[in-house]
Amino acid sequence: MIKKIALLGLLLAFLGCGERPADSGGHASATPEQTFKWKLVTTWPKNYPGLGEAPENFAKMVGEMSNGRLQVKVFGAGQMVPALEVFDAVSQGTAEMGHGAAYYWTGKIKAASFFTSVPFGLNAQEMNGWLHYGEGMALWREVYAPFNLVPFAAGNTGVQMAGWFNREINSLQDLQGLIMRIPGLGGEVFNRAGGEAVNIPGGELYTSMQTGVIDATEWVGPFNDLAFGLHQVAKYYYYPGWHEPGPTLELIVNKAAYDSLPKDLQQIVASAARAVNQDMLDEYTARNNTALEQLVNEHGVQVRRLPDDVLQELARISEQVKEEIAAEDPLFKKIYESQQAFQEQAAEYHNISEEAYFEARRLTD
């Protein structure tokens, strides 16, 4: 879950709170020569590995492509606004841009989860297919329009891990009463499966596990988890990340600010977001492997797969939860149906392409 990183950002808010934001370039009618100085607020601690690098890479790319005509200054969580106020800050134009994850805003828009990741939903490649060649981006723009925001996909972590557990999970029985830090729709599902879902900021995970306040926690994957030292407080590392199979990060732009840009700078923003969207996944793909090897070989972490019956029950409940929310929330229903229809097709082909290839390669090792 990325959600906790935003909360971690809150904890780390002191890091740069004395820093002054750059002046805005204003939103007067644009000429090709005009220079824009924009603020990009994020839900991540400044330069947080992977997630926090994406907005930095984006800003650098935009600055170079525009030859300095669009200068984007990146603020870590709490430096200008707290992590979970990024949406409002960009909506109101306090900052022109934000980087985070759509499912942080489910308090305002229940359906926003679909633009990040939902339990047993799309993986990274499928998310990108749905967003850019399915109905995804059009729906996302429609949902964010009333908030004066233009959204772009801008990063993906790939399938996450199911999490760290202080005991083995051999059956559904082992979930009963288990206190796990797992927020969002995944947490709702976990509760119904007999566990007790809690939400704890990232910075408290280590201590909470160590002192036994929680029995289990999910985070991201090897690359981020190793840095947090979670292997020191939990022995078992479970997969697969059923609750977050392909989390998309978002770049949001204040609509009035976006409209004030000349066409070339608008396209530079859009293309840079697209480039960063892939770049983050490339980094996780390269770094997760190395981190996993370290966890296993140097730290003796036990990697385990969740048993079939546990996965089956979690999948059953996930569908139930989605159906129940859909019955009450027409917007949620509309987006759920679009994504579900795409998923049924994508899964059909991926069973015989990506999955079948992984299987063939493994059995011939």
Next chain:
Amino acid sequence: MIKKIALLGLLLAFLGCGERPADSGGHASATPEQTFKWKLVTTWPKNYPGLGEAPENFAKMVGEMSNGRLQVKVFGAGQMVPALEVFDAVSQGTAEMGHGAAYYWTGKIKAASFFTSVPFGLNAQEMNGWLHYGEGMALWREVYAPFNLVPFAAGNTGVQMAGWFNREINSLQDLQGLIMRIPGLGGEVFNRAGGEAVNIPGGELYTSMQTGVIDATEWVGPFNDLAFGLHQVAKYYYYPGWHEPGPTLELIVNKAAYDSLPKDLQQIVASAARAVNQDMLDEYTARNNTALEQLVNEHGVQVRRLPDDVLQELARISEQVKEEIAAEDPLFKKIYESQQAFQEQAAEYHNISEEAYFEARRLTD
């Protein structure tokens, strides 16, 4: 195999051979105001679905981002130079840019296959990880430098299909004497497995299958294969595409031309390539599913998985072929070792992330 599409381009060369290329803007020292008019030659027929759309999207994106300062005119195969002369044309500066696939140039550089796809190699996500966060891009630039070319990844089809067969493949015996259109390293492997690999241009596949000149052929995947009507001449559609698990397409830029660009336009070229690199995979991910459903539901195509023992033998021979070439070709060896080291790690994590998630989702359907 994409290779045949380049050859198809040769067949379709008459399509636009009367068209005059745009004038080049020249390579004098650049000022921010200078306008560049560039030619982009491709190995694809003009606007060929998926593969041929990528250079068009790239040119459009670059034109918009540069506000017309870098104007790229796209030529289909044969319109300016034949498909398989793209490398030389860009190397010599006849055109400033080219779009195609690195493994078309294995006649010059045996190791070029690694920058597209090799049998039992990396899938799309892994290729992007190796290229951008492994040693891939650095090696690619090193290999192309003597040819005066700057390479970029610029598209991916995802795992391809194993191909169309006019008989069932139940064991290795069924490959003996089978005449299959399968070029490149995959063809070499197929020969050693007892088959007879031939190379036939894409435009001749339908007739060759219909008249029994060949017993089987591979092409790309459902999205491209449906359009070619191959389901009308072969009943069995096999997976997975062991011979091309994640083909990367390339954008090549003449080095002198690239160096003549101001920094902002260089970055625009690089970012647009990156955006297109993901965009093509997004399109295949969305369209393959729909095409597969049509093939199965409307055309009665029988989808089959290659048997374990066939895959195992093909994998064994693939390694043998790569080792043999590596023993004779130091550059091939160097790149093979880099990619293989990355693959061993990537595969380890993907077994418990992407593959395990696909499996969990399927078993809980």
